[in-house]
Amino acid sequence: MxxxxxxxxxxxxxxxxxxxxxxxxxxxxxxxxxxxxxxxxxxxxxxxxxxxxxxxxxxxxxxxxxxxxxxxxxxxxxxxxxxxxxxxxxxxxxxxxxxxxxxxxxxxxxxxxxxxxxxxxxxxxxxxxxxxxxxxxxxxxxxxxxxxxxxxxxxxxxxxxxxxxxxxxxxxQSLPPRDVRAGLSEMIKHGLIWDAAFADWCREHTADLLALDPEALGYGLTQGCSIKSQVVSVDERENGLRAILNLGHTLGHAIEAIGGYGEFLHGEAISIGMAAAAKLAVNRGRDPQIYKQTVSILSGFGLPTAMPAHLNEQDVIGAMMHDKKFKEQTMVFILPLAIGRVEIVSDVTLDEVRQVIAELKEEGQHV
Amino acid sequence: MxxxxxxxxxxxxxxxxxxxxxxxxxxxxxxxxxxxxxxxxxxxxxxxxxxxxxxxxxxxxxxxxxxxxxxxxxxxxxxxxxxxxxxxxxxxxxxxxxxxxxxxxxxxxxxxxxxxxxxxxxxxxxxxxxxxxxxxxxxxxxxxxxxxxxxxxxxxxxxxxxxxxxxxxxxxQSLPPRDVRAGLSEMIKHGLIWDAAFADWCREHTADLLALDPEALGYGLTQGCSIKSQVVSVDERENGLRAILNLGHTLGHAIEAIGGYGEFLHGEAISIGMAAAAKLAVNRGRDPQIYKQTVSILSGFGLPTAMPAHLNEQDVIGAMMHDKKFKEQTMVFILPLAIGRVEIVSDVTLDEVRQVIAELKEEGQHV
The missing domain is CATH 3.40.50.1970 (Rossmann fold)
Structure with missing residues (x-):
């Protein structure tokens, strides 16, 4: 234990x-x-x-x-x-x-x-x-x-x-494969926001984790909990740093909401959200590798990274407007600086969000 | 101000x-x-x-x-x-x-x-x-x-x-007289639990307070808030001392609940509850004056101190069982030691409660 x-x-x-x-x-x-x-x-x-x-x-x-x-x-x-x-x-x-x-x-x-x-x-x-x-x-x-x-x-x-x-x-051990994948999405997130080595470890142990290998699972869960607890210890009530845990959640929550909290599992929705955040960062001038690596890790686990074609852009934007991360008329996003490092930005415009949604729908059509 | x-x-x-x-x-x-x-x-x-x-x-x-x-x-x-x-x-x-x-x-x-x-x-x-x-x-x-x-x-x-x-x-100034009386019930309570001099002051200024005299009201409210804030400062989350603020509330809440939260105003219900607590204390051997003085102050303000005849004893007990003050199979009551001083007791039996309810119904018939 x-x-x-x-x-x-x-x-x-x-x-x-x-x-x-x-x-x-x-x-x-x-x-x-x-x-x-x-x-x-x-x-x-x-x-x-x-x-x-x-x-x-x-x-x-x-x-x-x-x-x-x-x-x-x-x-x-x-x-x-x-x-x-x-x-x-x-x-x-x-x-x-x-x-x-x-x-x-x-x-x-x-x-x-x-x-x-x-x-x-x-x-x-x-x-x-x-x-x-x-x-x-x-x-x-x-x-x-x-x-x-x-x-x-x-x-x-x-x-x-x-x-x-x-x-x-x-x-x-009795979890259905879809729940396993979706659950690992948050584990990967902890690597992406805080610990590049752990993100690498997740990528290298994709098969072990999907197979629920007890040793890999024990290590991965402990590491994931540990990263989260480090962040929370610094900022229990989300006045600052804790917000980085929301990587992929701004868009992810909106996708869940318009699916009526049933169509997408939370882990699937934030997987798309993390891909979107990486794309947004690249659109703002960050290294295009960030997006490619993010999508590579997530899709290696069988997680979705493209925006489903049937989701209406206006519905997604509307749902985001109601979200807690829509503060004082500006949109807050967590964006990757590199694998294992993120920044909190609060000046994302609706146009940028629309563009990313369109680009991630494109990606879906290429698959 | x-x-x-x-x-x-x-x-x-x-x-x-x-x-x-x-x-x-x-x-x-x-x-x-x-x-x-x-x-x-x-x-x-x-x-x-x-x-x-x-x-x-x-x-x-x-x-x-x-x-x-x-x-x-x-x-x-x-x-x-x-x-x-x-x-x-x-x-x-x-x-x-x-x-x-x-x-x-x-x-x-x-x-x-x-x-x-x-x-x-x-x-x-x-x-x-x-x-x-x-x-x-x-x-x-x-x-x-x-x-x-x-x-x-x-x-x-x-x-x-x-x-x-x-x-x-x-x-x-625009409050109906019944709301004024019921509101003063909590003010009097603050005197009864903590400050005999303030309880005396309330009794002496009964007419001024009922007439909403600004000076009396300003002083009474400040004093009431001050006593409550002293208690709360010591024990914000009700681990101990703060419970004394519940004088009259164990029975009071039950009376409110079975009246469907409409028949009795909160202040009226706790007035009956404070009379009951004083009676219970006397039944346990405290000075009978405590009950007489408590009833005298409250009834001076036109507040009820007898148990209404139509309330069913079993209903009252049943409602108390659901109350937060019913801890680990024993009943917690705040009981007066004297005017201005109370104790927290946790061993009140159902029989004692039944007896007090019966006695307070008797009182109602003498009025």
């Missing part, structure tokens, strides 16, 4: 990464001195529940914890205020009190949803993450939790750090 | 108390260096809007701020997730960004609702309180914001401190 400490002063917490951790959930709760007098709420989805919910329930109950569980439908649509209210109902009916913990057992959607419940139930209770996807290596670090508004993604949320993260890599 | 500084480290903020402040809202925004580039959202209700919304809009616009306004229905029912979502929609459609401010123009309901929007819109934006009720002198200090769940009050919320509070006492 690898242990990574996320350093946030009194809100610091450990990430445990290794095999067989879910069946030891009760031990970790005990070790973190969680009271057995207060019920624990486990939030999970209908894909994850049949496989791992009984394991976690049994482990917690064996240590004397009373558990209540809420199983939501798998998918981004569960990150809604309606489902959030349902989870709150379960929490209240289950008798959760201020010393209770809310567990997110699942991927990024469950983590964001359960995290926002933990942040706001009785004005905040203990939060424990048990990610079961690769993508969640990203969302489980940093304390950003949120649900979507029908007009824009992650619009309603909070900063709420977990008490601990239990990352059981065994739970990743 | 009186200025009271609430001392919370980097989250400290001033409360300005005086006449004519709403028409200077723009000046205060400028003084607090709020950017004019980001739209301001004003949340208010349909009782307050006709009187004061144009004043605030005009003042902000005169200083270059773009404003969007959301008028909700007056009353506790607007503290719902549905209305919260509507306000979020207005915020998104109005183009609010991370540097925007959300203004609560109104009483405690608007303050709690707008405050929870400010706490969670894009994971938190600037919050400004402009209370227009006496009750709001309580809710505008301390950063507790929340909406209700249909099963229990204030169950969904956050801690989010305002940037400033503009308390325009002119806006209190």
């Amino acid at each position: 690898r242990t990574l400490q996320v350093d946030l002063g009194e809100r610091s917490y450990p990430i445990y990464i290794g095999g067989g951790l879910l069946e030891k959930a009760g031990d970790f709760f005990e070790q973190h001195q969680q009271s057995t007098k207060s019920p624990v709420l486990i939030v999970t989805d209908d894909h994850v529940a049949p496989k791992y919910l009984p394991v976690v329930e049994t482990s917690l109950q064996a240590k004397g914890y009373r558990t209540v569980s809420k199983v939501v439908k798998a998918g981004e649509k569960s990150k809604s205020l309606d489902v959030y209210e349902e989870v709150m109902t379960t929490a209240i009916e289950g008798g959760l009190d201020r010393r209770s913990a809310v567990v997110a057992l699942g991927g990024g959607v469950v983590g964001d949803l359960a995290g926002f419940v933990a942040a706001t139930y009785m004005r905040g209770v203990t939060f424990v993450q048990m990610p079961t996807t690769i993508l969640a290596h990203d969302s489980s670090v940093g304390g950003k939790v949120a649900v979507n508004h029908r007009l824009a993604k992650n619009m309603i949320g909070a900063f709420h750090q977990p008490e601990m993260v239990l990352y059981d890599v065994d739970s990743l | 009186r200025t009271l500084q609430v001392d919370l480290g980097e989250r400290s903020y001033p409360i300005y108390i005086g006449g004519g402040l709403l028409e200077k809202a723009g000046d205060f925004f400028e003084q607090h260096q709020q950017s004019t580039k980001s739209p301001v959202l004003i949340v208010t209700d349909d009782h307050v809007a006709p009187k004061y919304l144009p004043v605030v809009e005009t003042s902000l616009q005169a200083k270059g701020y773009r404003t969007v306004s959301k008028v909700v229905k007056a009353g506790e029912k607007s503290k719902s997730l549905d209305v919260y979502e509507e306000v979020m929609t207005t915020a998104i459609e109005g183009g609010l960004d991370r540097r925007s401010a959300v203004v609560a123009l109104g009483g405690g309901v608007v303050g709690d609702l707008a405050g929870f929007v400010a706490a969670t819109y894009m994971r938190g934006v600037t919050f400004v309180q402009m209370p227009t009720t006496i009750l709001a002198h309580d809710s505008s200090v301390g950063g507790k914001v929340a909406v209700n769940h249909r099963l229990a009050k204030n169950m969904i919320g956050a801690f989010h401190q305002p940037e400033m509070v503009l308390y325009d006492v002119d806006s209190l």
Whole structure:
């Protein structure tokens, strides 16, 4: 087992990464001195529940914890205020009190949803993450939790750090290939923004990672979490540096939003977004190799890098306008300076965005 | 104008108390260096809007701020997730960004609702309180914001401190007498928990306060805010001392909940709750004078102190079970030790609560 400490002063917490951790959930709760007098709420989805919910329930109950569980439908649509209210109902009916913990057992959607419940139930209770996807290596670090508004993604949320993260890599073995690829998209992003050597390592271990080789996966997840936690430690509440984590997200969120949060997986949408950011940087005079290398790594993993022809340019722009990164009438983008280094620019014009969208549609037609 | 500084480290903020402040809202925004580039959202209700919304809009616009306004229905029912979502929609459609401010123009309901929007819109934006009720002198200090769940009050919320509070006492002159009385209930509470001399002062100035005498009101509000801010400064997130502010609230919230948040005003419900707490203390062996004095002050203001006969005991107990103060199978109450001093007890049994409910129903029949 690898242990990574996320350093946030009194809100610091450990990430445990290794095999067989879910069946030891009760031990970790005990070790973190969680009271057995207060019920624990486990939030999970209908894909994850049949496989791992009984394991976690049994482990917690064996240590004397009373558990209540809420199983939501798998998918981004569960990150809604309606489902959030349902989870709150379960929490209240289950008798959760201020010393209770809310567990997110699942991927990024469950983590964001359960995290926002933990942040706001009785004005905040203990939060424990048990990610079961690769993508969640990203969302489980940093304390950003949120649900979507029908007009824009992650619009309603909070900063709420977990008490601990239990990352059981065994739970990743049953992921469908599309989710594996999409999850690795955020891992690659961490290389692209911060660590050229890690980006290279990802490229060299493409096959191992796609095959879910335990050693490669363990290293890649630890490295990805570590980069993210370094950035977050410097800037917990996204006043500056933390924004670099949004590489590919300005456009990516818009693509997800107009697809109704169903057509594209998050990792696929930001893959297109990262290609777009690289193209935008090149259009502004950066080395054309940046774009070529970015596309080469991402497409090596089978991730999309062209803009789908059926997406309407005006819809994409419209969705971006509602995004949080549209500040004071100017558009903020994270643009690569080189592989492993990015800059935050806030003066991107609508024309530049339109041009990149057109160019990335072109790319799609050449494939 | 009186200025009271609430001392919370980097989250400290001033409360300005005086006449004519709403028409200077723009000046205060400028003084607090709020950017004019980001739209301001004003949340208010349909009782307050006709009187004061144009004043605030005009003042902000005169200083270059773009404003969007959301008028909700007056009353506790607007503290719902549905209305919260509507306000979020207005915020998104109005183009609010991370540097925007959300203004609560109104009483405690608007303050709690707008405050929870400010706490969670894009994971938190600037919050400004402009209370227009006496009750709001309580809710505008301390950063507790929340909406209700249909099963229990204030169950969904956050801690989010305002940037400033503009308390325009002119806006209190048009309050209906019932709201005046109910608002003074929290002011009296501050005397009962912390400051016997202030409780005495309230009793001696009953007529002045009910008549909204500006000098008495200015002093009483400043004193009430000051006591609350002293308590909150010691314990911002309610780990200990802050709980004393809940005197009368354990039972009070239950009374409000089963009345559907409409039958009793908050101040009326906690008045009954404070009488019940005093009775409970006496039943546990405290000086019977505590109960007599508590009832004497409250009833002097025309506030209810008996349990309404039509409230079903089992309903009241049931509603308390869902309350946040029901921790780990024991019931937490704030009980008076004397006028101006309270203790936090966590071992109150259901039988004790049943007995007090019965005794307070008896009292009602003697009136």
